[in-house]
Amino acid sequence: MASSDSAPRRPLSLGVIFLTLYIDLIGFSIVFPLGPQLIEYYLKIDGQSGLLGWMLARSIALAHAFGQDHAFAAVLFGGLITSFYSILQFIFAPFWGSLSDRRGRRGILLKTVAGTALGYLVWFVSGSFWLFLLSRIVSGAFSGNLSVVTAAVADVTTRQERSRAMGLVGAAFGLGLITGPAIGGISASFNLLGRHPSLGRFGVNPFSMPALLAFVFCSVNFVWIYLRFKETLPVEARGEKRETRLRNPLRAILMLDNANVRRANIVAFVYSTAFVAMEASLTFLAAERFNYGTTQNTYLLVFLGLVSILTQGIIVRRLLKTMEETRVLGTGLALSFLGLVGIGLAGQPWILYIGLAVLAVGSGLVNPATSGLISLYAEPSEQGRVLGIFRSLGSLSRAVTPLLAGVIFWAFSSRTVFLLAAVAAAGALALSARLPKPVK
Secondary structure, three states, rough: OOOOOOOOOOOOOHHHHHHHHHHHHHHOHHHHHHHHHHHHHHHHHHHHHHHHHHHHHHHHHHHHHHHOHHHHHHOOOOOOHHHHHHHHHHHHHHHHHHHHHHHHHHHHHHHHHHHHHHHHHHHHHHOOOOHHHHHHHHHOOOOOHHHHHHHHHHOOOOOOOHHHHHEEEEEEEHHHHHHHHHHHHHHOOOOOOOOOOOHHHHHOOOHHHHHHHHHHHHHHHHHHHHHHHHOOHHHHOOOOOOOOOOOOOHHHOOOOOOHHHHEEEEEHHHHHHHHHHHHHHHHHHHHHOOOOOOOHHHHHHHHOOOOOOOOHHHHHHHHOOOOOOOHHHHHHHHHHHHHHHHHHHHHOOOHHHHHHHHHHHHHHHHHHHHHHHHHHHHHHHHHHHHHHHHHHHHHHHHHHHHHHHHHHHHHHOOOHHHHHHHHHHHHHHHHOOOOOOOOO
């Protein structure tokens, strides 16, 4: 159990923390609305051969194995592209988090932000599919700034305010997942080749504008961190020298010495699979049941994000002043279960919105409570490592769950996806009952 560290810490600009997380989520989600158009564009450029043709052929074969048509193959292919980035996050988040425990947060944060900017720059000149894939590899490999910044929050907060501060992390997530797709969709309508066709010889493509904006945001973030971010982890507080080369992340999770950290991570992972299944299936359910198009689905996602931001930015911070993290977590998991059932059984749009609101409030309670508990259970010298594992587990769920949810959706039904997600939320609730109250 971590010892008490109630002494005040040095203040850190919340703007630096919020902007870093916000931009990372923009980079993750800016590509969401572009999937079908990206596939169509690169098929025209690269044809049916090469890496792209091979991947699409595998998707079609899998679709046929489930008795589905090529439309299902496109959904699977889009899921593969999205999952690829998350797989790299899963692999590298513990690495960067552990490295920041040894060398400090500021230097590692600058490296990860610079690497992410490089990934956007490669995307800007991705005139072929393999370059686009390379850009996702670079961005995914340097996406460890999430775990590093979350560890910095733990560095500068007392144990009493730790979980409330984690609400800021969740609010940045919610806002990023709203504005990222919006920026991607709007900026993609500005084709640089339309006005400057000669740029095509440098690899500029119809989707270079979203990449350029993401690169600019990331570059501004780098400068701001360089000028404003003060090191939060003093030399004397850094962990003992430990091996930082990549290991099997699953083994690192299962072999955690701290039983409470391990159990809280398992709760977070089980819940994440439920929530990601909802994210991957929500717009398909709305289109299937209520004939929702792009505009209506955008309203749906914005509503989800706004309720989540309100919950994590305001409500949860007030609740945690009077309630233990374990109670907040249990309440959030119970609400999530009810929300998922409501969405799965919704026969009218207003019922869908009520279920979504209940789920958004539940997830807004769960996310800061779990990250706060993990931080409180861990020792001060291992904040980066354990929070890196926490982020890595979230990435694993985002890598695997969309594909699994897509298969279940098309092979069975949308109701099956959401009811199974509700069962997962109930399982997380049962597991959370064994979590002890943290020492503050």
